[in-house]
Amino acid sequence: MISRRHVIRNGLLCSVFAAAGLPAFAAPTSLQIFVPAAPGGGWDQTARSIEAAMRKDNIITNFRVEHRPGAGGAVGLPVFVSTKKGNPEAIMIGGLVMVGSLVANNSPVGLSAVTPIARLTGEAEIIVVPAQSPFKTMQDLVAAMKADVGKVSFAGGSAGGTDHILAGMMAKALGLDPRKVAYVAYAGGGPAQAALLGNQVSAGISGVGEFAEQVKAGKLRALAVSSSSRVADFKDVPTLKEAGVNVELSNWRGVFAAPGITDAQRKDLVDLIEKMANGPAWKGELGTKGWDGLLMTGDAFKKYVDDEVVRITAVLTDLGLKK
């Protein structure tokens, strides 16, 4: 019933536009950015950076940012789908965390319900140990995990999130049971860092940015990063693959459009995001935030999202988080 009513309403709107002689399709002149997380977090910062870059480069100056936090985006996504259907000026921020959260929560609404527009950024994960830890290299840590996987405790973000996913992928690559990983979940980077600085856990996993300052100050030791190539700030820290663990993971963030928009409207949004991402202001935003620009748009991005859903579902199943 609801979907039919939507069709009727959209049909009416179209005919109203036609009657008024307005062009039915035109590049959006304002954007509504929907952030399925609380202000202050990574997705919110992505939204603010998009707004700042577009304003600065004079692409779009009219913005409305809306937050609907909860459960790694699982609360916001259904709201976005139902309230923004067919709206060509609405975009939602999302990323790897949302993929994991939707799978772990058996969410009835998946990312297939929205229209993928572009991947914008990625952030490598970093594996660290306390400064006084006996583990000097990734190989030391791997050897300890192989000896008794339950003895090596990892502090990181919430279960099923990016950090936990990486721990599971590492265990699997080493031929260990991902469910046996002693993963200690903390709500956010601060408490996890405190556990590491206090030498309460063997190792920690988080985004590079989260641990960067502690590593630079010598309070934590970086053993490896999860990206395909080394991270600019830590040139002497090997990638997991270089250290002999065949795993690659990037905490990517991107934008999605509402369901039910036309192909032309989708193309307009892709063009808009590409224009921003190739402009000088966005490059500046990437620099200050320490993000890698990983622009990928349109069909390629759609395929990427589909592949990530399959891959993450498999990891979460291995971890016993997907029923």
Next chain:
Amino acid sequence: MDTLAHLANGFALALTPINLLWCLVGVTVGTAIGVLPGLGPALTIALLLPLTYKVDATSAFILFAGIYYGAMYGGSTTSILLNTPGESATIVTSLEGNRMARSGRAGAALSTAAIGSFVAGTIGTIGLTFAAEPVVRFALKFGPAEYFSLMVLSFVTVSAVLGSSALRGLTALAVGIFLGMIGIDLQTGQPRFAFGVTELLDGINVLIVAVGLFAVGETLYLAAHGKRGPQEVLVVKDSIWMSAADWARSWKPWLRGSFLGFPIGAMPAGGAEVPTFLSYWMEKRFSKHKEEFGTVGAIEGVAGPEAANNASAAGVLVPMLALGLPTSATAAIMLSAFQSYGINPGPQLLDTQPALVWSLIASLYIGNVMLLVLNLPLVGLWVKILKVPEPLLYAGILVFATIGTYGISRSVVDLLLLYTMGVMGYLMRRFDFPTAPVIIGMILGPLAEQEFRRAMTISQGDLTIFFTRPLSLTLLVIAALAVAGPYLAKLVRKPAAG
């Protein structure tokens, strides 16, 4: 001496007219949002983040710190006057504070809260200035095992609010623990008791439960059992200020609350609520006026917890400024504000940005003075609210609680929860169940559970971890003594008397 020189520089920067103005704006906004249930300092600072594009770093952080301190002051006002806590750290304040207000002593309660907040805020800031290093080293010694033992100790405090029947009190505690478990479990990522309602996935906000149980429940009770006919207006007894006796009874709780709140606030998983519980329990044990607790309202029960929550606010800034660790939502957002200035908050913050950090600390001293000056004259104004006839006053409380709750998330589910809790609060009052244990269970239950499971993951299921670590064992022994102490004392005294 180095510290003093830095601090002097900090004052020089913080005392410029423009920064004083930002500080004043901060504490005023902070007081206002503290008064409103729902809107907290974290959300407010997040909404003000775009300011960082326009204002220089020092001014922005002076503003943010003012908001943070101000919210702690403001939260107590509505707790005392309307039984509607504005912040979760001021829930305990409403226990005695509102009873004092209803026995005509609102002025004294508000004054001891404001002056206690000032004393504790200043002690906390002094601690932040001179003792940040050792405090943070001590706080990092707390691992999951120690936190679990601290929570066990905190559960003892429930004995202070059990009321006449232990069975009813413990039932209320169990209800609270259950409410605290709703939502996604952090350690497994699985939803618990959410029944497919996505709004419940992130758990229930403790403030909604507190406002529902206390304020809405109270209103319903009054509507059902209130007197008909002409209303008697509450009389403000004596002077609206604190009497000499009030001062004598307040100063020790202020100090005890400060020394509980500061170190626990500095602990990465300590928080502001735990020290208020501990302080309340302690004051009830030490008070010479036990009969006033839970009846006409004891001033110690306001002075201690209020000092504890303000000292913990300073404590939270210790790991943030000393190590760059965001251990609360507010600190996390302040740290992300640092980043938008291109400042990387970390262990070297104090070395790389001394001017910023020290002017921030100096502004805390100034903010505290401003808050005292702002709040004390308001006491006279606030107590007039209680002269509003009861039906109108309670109608106002209902509107206020509803708007505040809706403001948290603009979610209808939250409003339904508020009123469900209100009905539950009414029924609990009707059948003589205490409501405070629900809140204690809801805050401590999930903390204790998570820390227990973390400790078990690290020790590979070995329970002795709680007894083999000295700090953890010490806390458990204190908890055991706190429970058994009164009984042991009786056993020892009885033979002597007989």
